Amino acid sequence: MNNFIFGRYLPGNSLIHKMNPAAKMLIAFAYIIMVFFANNLITYIVMAATVLLFVLLSKCSFGYFIKGLMPMLWVIIFTVMIQVFFGSGGHVYFSWGIVKLTSYGILNAIVLTIRFMLIIAMSTVLTLTTSPLEISQGISALLKPLKRFNFPVETFSLMISISLRFVPTLTDETKLIMDAQRSRGVDFGDGGLIKRVKAFVPLLIPLFVSAFKHADDLSIAMEARGYQTNRERSHFHTFKWKPNDFVCMLLILVMAIVIFIYRS
Amino acid sequence: MDNAILFKNVSHVYQENTPLEFHALEDVSLKIKSGAFVSIIGKTGSGKSTLIKHINALLKPTSGSVTIGDKKITSHTNNKHLKPLRQKIGMVFQFPEQQLFAETVEEDIAFGPSNFGVTGDELNDTVMHAANLVHLDHDLLKKSPFDLSGGQKRRVAIAGVLAMNPEILVLDEPTAGLDLEGQQYILDLIRRLNREENMTIVLVSHQMDDVAKYSDRVVVMSGGKVVKKCYPDELFTDVNFLNKYDLQVPETVKITKDLADKGVTLDKLSLDADELINGIINKLRNEDKDE
Numbered sequence: 001m002n003n004f005i006f007g008r009y010l011p012g013n014s015l016i017h018k019m020n021p022a023a024k025m026l027i028a029f030a031y032i033i034m035v036f037f038a039n040n041l042i043t044y045i046v047m048a049a050t051v052l053l054f055v056l057l058s059k060c061s062f063g064y065f066i067k068g069l070m071p072m073l074w075v076i077i078f079t080v081m082i083q084v085f086f087g088s089g090g091h092v093y094f095s096w097g098i099v100k101l102t103s104y105g106i107l108n109a110i111v112l113t114i115r116f117m118l119i120i121a122m123s124t125v126l127t128l129t130t131s132p133l134e135i136s137q138g139i140s141a142l143l144k145p146l147k148r149f150n151f152p153v154e155t156f157s158l159m160i161s162i163s164l165r166f167v168p169t170l171t172d173e174t175k176l177i178m179d180a181q182r183s184r185g186v187d188f189g190d191g192g193l194i195k196r197v198k199a200f201v202p203l204l205i206p207l208f209v210s211a212f213k214h215a216d217d218l219s220i221a222m223e224a225r226g227y228q229t230n231r232e233r234s235h236f237h238t239f240k241w242k243p244n245d246f247v248c249m250l251l252i253l254v255m256a257i258v259i260f261i262y263r264s
Numbered sequence: 265m266d267n268a269i270l271f272k273n274v275s276h277v278y279q280e281n282t283p284l285e286f287h288a289l290e291d292v293s294l295k296i297k298s299g300a301f302v303s304i305i306g307k308t309g310s311g312k313s314t315l316i317k318h319i320n321a322l323l324k325p326t327s328g329s330v331t332i333g334d335k336k337i338t339s340h341t342n343n344k345h346l347k348p349l350r351q352k353i354g355m356v357f358q359f360p361e362q363q364l365f366a367e368t369v370e371e372d373i374a375f376g377p378s379n380f381g382v383t384g385d386e387l388n389d390t391v392m393h394a395a396n397l398v399h400l401d402h403d404l405l406k407k408s409p410f411d412l413s414g415g416q417k418r419r420v421a422i423a424g425v426l427a428m429n430p431e432i433l434v435l436d437e438p439t440a441g442l443d444l445e446g447q448q449y450i451l452d453l454i455r456r457l458n459r460e461e462n463m464t465i466v467l468v469s470h471q472m473d474d475v476a477k478y479s480d481r482v483v484v485m486s487g488g489k490v491v492k493k494c495y496p497d498e499l500f501t502d503v504n505f506l507n508k509y510d511l512q513v514p515e516t517v518k519i520t521k522d523l524a525d526k527g528v529t530l531d532k533l534s535l536d537a538d539e540l541i542n543g544i545i546n547k548l549r550n551e552d553k554d555e
Contacts, residue, residue, distance in 0.1 A: 173362070179322045180363040183355035184424065185347060185379030202375065205365035209410070 009131045014059040016129045021138030023245035028126040042262045051121045068124040083109040136161035268298035268464040273328035288314040290488045301465045303475040306485035312468045320353040351380045354430030360421035364409040376428040394427035415446035432464040476514040476535035
């Protein structure tokens with residue numbers, strides 16, 4: 001689990017780190033949508049150049065992006081394999097039963113790989129440079145307009161930040177309980193499927209118990225400090241919109257226009 | 265006596281080759297004889313927990329080797345075939361009641377031994393024996409572990425570890441969060457296991473009074489290194505050393521020192537409260553005689 005870089009925050013002081021999290025999320029979201037509009041060599045080059053620019057600006061070493069790809073590698077390989085062997089259309093190179101190797105299939109596989117890599121790279125930029133707390137504040141800033149429709153924005157964003165806040169706590173507890181049960185002779189990840197599933201019972205039950213206990217304690221602590229639902233809360237860190245944010249968003253807009261012009 | 269645990273130049277690095285790289289252990293060498301009662305002390309983050317996780321190969325050394333009995337663990341050791349090793353070592357982690365999960369206390373205690381292939385009557389006997397060791401009421405065996413009190417839960421968790429019939433018992437702050445009576449109970453239990461069942465005990469503790477009273481040997485850790493290995497009386501008389509590493513001075517040592525400052529020197533340093541009281545009484549008697 002220690003190698004799971006995808007989704008980990010790296011503290012830093014780069015231009016991207018200092019951006020408004022809401023702007024970063026908008027950019028990442030727009031970029032991911034644009035990935036699906038790109039459909040020829042020029043547009044993909046533009047997309048790749050854009051993400052490369054963000055990677056360079058974030059000042060995070062390339063190693064992290066390579067490592068970020070690793071956990072997704074099997075998903076990519078699996079989807080590519082399906083495309084290659086079961087895709088249809090175009091020139092047929094090889095056919096055996098339902099397995100067919102066609103030119104369209106291969107082309108689709110290549111396109112899919114590129115899309116995967118672009119999306120992962122962009123979301124890795126976002127997660128490497130934005131702490132979970134900032135992400136939750138970004139979400140709440142983006143959801144603010146929904147308040148008009150009586151959507152409980154404050155509650156929702158608190159929910160998100162609490163869940164994010166407890167991910168490391170629960171991860172630590174999972175490790176501790178795994179260690180304890182391993183010491184009592186449990187082999188996680190050994191034996192047949194049923195044996196493996198069974199091995200998780202002594203892990204999951206204590207974990208649930210402790211999660212409920214955390215929830216209980218937290219709700220009491222929050223009430224004791226005067227928390228009320230759906231009241232406007234102020235934040236210790238507030239994010240202002242700075243010129244950088246607009247420049248970067250403009251960049252994505254330009255990229256989008258270029259892609260719409262050159263896509264075939 | 266032969267060595268139960270042998271650490272040879274053990275280093276452990278978490279998340280090697282990342283900016284988050286952390287050297288938790290550096291060149292630790294340590295010998296623990298079988299049947300000994302060894303305490304490991306040091307500040308939070310000094311590497312105690314990392315050290316004890318090497319004893320049953322939950323962690324493997326980044327470099328160096330750990331030898332338990334005749335099993336040698338290095339960074340290349342395969343994760344398979346560790347079961348015989350794990351069976352020999354009972355690990356009681358901090359707040360061990362967190363690991364309880366079964367429907368009844370009995371089932372939870374039986375979980376460890378049944379994982380190591382104990383079945384039928386033998387399993388029953390093992391569970392009973394473990395429950396007796398921690399003085400657990402037999403009425404409680406059919407109850408849900410979640411209905412018990414904090415102290416009882418901890419005893420059940422420890423019984424679950426003892427049921428594996430380990431040769432070495434490793435405990436990470438077993439008394440944390442218990443009331444005074446509960447603490448005393450657990451410590452007396454550990455001493456009993458050491459003396460009567462001849463278990464090797466490795467105790468991690470912040471309670472210097474307990475360390476002073478119970479252990480044969482003390483290992484002091486700081487910044488991932490072992491800075492001192494010695495007898496308890498040797499350590500606790502060196503107040504400068506204790507202050508340097510932010511370790512508490514046991515009450516018994518404080519009282520002895522206060523008395524000495526007032527001109528009353530006792531014959532010897534006692535680390536056990538009862539012994540100290542006897543020492544003071546004897547001193548008073550002798551003075552009466554002198555007058």
